Amino acid sequence: MEGLVYKSTGSWYVVTDSTGNTWNARIKGKLKIDEEISSTNPVAAGDHVLFDIEDEQVHTALITEIRDRNNYMVRVSPHNINLKHIIAANIDLAIIVASVADPRTSTGFIDRFLLTAEAYHIPSVLVVNKIDLLKAKHTGILEQWKEIYGLAGYEVYPVTARDKTTLTVVADLIKNKTTLISGHSGVGKSTMINQLVPGKGIKTKEVSGWSGKGQHTTTFAEMFDLPGGGRIIDTPGVKEFGLIDFEKEELSQYFPEMRAVMKHCRFNNCLHINEPGCAVKQAVIDKKLSEARYVSYVSILESIEKKY
Numbered sequence: 001m002e003g004l005v006y007k008s009t010g011s012w013y014v015v016t017d018s019t020g021n022t023w024n025a026r027i028k029g030k031l032k033i034d035e036e037i038s039s040t041n042p043v044a045a046g047d048h049v050l051f052d053i054e055d056e057q058v059h060t061a062l063i064t065e066i067r068d069r070n071n072y073m074v075r076v077s078p079h080n081i082n083l084k085h086i087i088a089a090n091i092d093l094a095i096i097v098a099s100v101a102d103p104r105t106s107t108g109f110i111d112r113f114l115l116t117a118e119a120y121h122i123p124s125v126l127v128v129n130k131i132d133l134l135k136a137k138h139t140g141i142l143e144q145w146k147e148i149y150g151l152a153g154y155e156v157y158p159v160t161a162r163d164k165t166t167l168t169v170v171a172d173l174i175k176n177k178t179t180l181i182s183g184h185s186g187v188g189k190s191t192m193i194n195q196l197v198p199g200k201g202i203k204t205k206e207v208s209g210w211s212g213k214g215q216h217t218t219t220f221a222e223m224f225d226l227p228g229g230g231r232i233i234d235t236p237g238v239k240e241f242g243l244i245d246f247e248k249e250e251l252s253q254y255f256p257e258m259r260a261v262m263k264h265c266r267f268n269n270c271l272h273i274n275e276p277g278c279a280v281k282q283a284v285i286d287k288k289l290s291e292a293r294y295v296s297y298v299s300i301l302e303s304i305e306k307k308y
């Protein structure tokens with residue numbers, strides 16, 4: 001039978017078949033799987049699988065094959081920094097949720113997420129939540145983010161997840177797509193999904209006072225059907241968005257605004273640091289490329305250098 005994976009909890013997977021029946025599945029022996037991907041989890045939410053029924057009564061099944069993926073999103077495995085963890089597969093859109101306050105998301109975090117999504121061929125947008133908390137001192141930051149990410153070619157949507165009326169743009173955007181929702185713990189991902197998928201009652205958590213960081217409520221990604229068509233994948237919040245497997249030379253390709261100008265660099269192996277005739281640095285000087293994103297690029301480049 002064919003099925004779609006809605007949730008993985010380590011060794012068990014929640015799989016739904018084409019008639020809407022849900023099965024608790026495990027993996028049967030060794031899967032036929034793309035050898036290129038060495039990840040800690042072979043199957044992820046969003047995967048199309050083939051499975052055999054094990055017990056019709058209690059709805060258990062055995063996954064025998066994973067269909068080829070259109071794409072997938074990865075992060076560093078929480079258990080081993082040298083391994084990939086597949087967050088979800090077959091994604092049409094990734095939403096990175098950030099908040100200006102309570103907690104403040106770092107642009108470095110946003111940039112690492114966006115560049116990974118670029119590298120894995122996933123279109124992304126930035127949703128800035130908790131707009132209700134914006135005080136005069138924060139509004140400058142929101143404007144800055146709009147400018148920085150607008151210049152980079154990303155849409156920016158300010159919302160207040162607690163107020164459903166602010167989410168209509170997002171609801172329209174994700175209609176009939178499979179959308180991945182990511183971001184730090186505590187930015188309001190689950191609150192937003194509860195508004196978009198009424199009746200699920202996904203647990204949300206108070207942001208812990210002393211650190212400003214939310215505590216973990218979910219450990220595994222979980223997919224939900226949207227009432228108007230499409231699906232949404234809630235992912236557990238992460239503190240850091242660690243990068244995996246990037247070469248210095250390829251990094252700038254994953255900054256779309258750099259990709260657009262770097263063909264004019266004098267050297268085709270330009271890293272856009274000290275090289276003469278660098279079109280990327282010129283674009284920063286001309287304010288066509290945001291300095292904040294360039295600084296992020298340099299800092300990520302340095303972090304890659306340190307690894308070797």
Ligand SMILES: Nc1nc2c(ncn2[C@@H]2O[C@H](COP(=O)(O)OP(=O)(O)O)[C@@H](O)[C@H]2O)c(=O)[nH]1
Binds near residue numbers: 161184204217237
């Ligand atoms: N003020 C305000 N708080 C929000 C908003 N959205 C979520 N929160 C709160 O932020 C905390 C973390 O939300 P949660 O949805 O669990 O975040 P997640 O970790 O990203 O899933 C909870 O206390 C929410 O009630 C919002 O739009 N405004």
Ligand SMILES: [Mg+2]
Binds near residue numbers: 189190191204218236
């Ligand atoms: Mg959550």
Ligand SMILES: [Zn+2]
Binds near residue numbers: 266275277280281
């Ligand atoms: Zn250059």
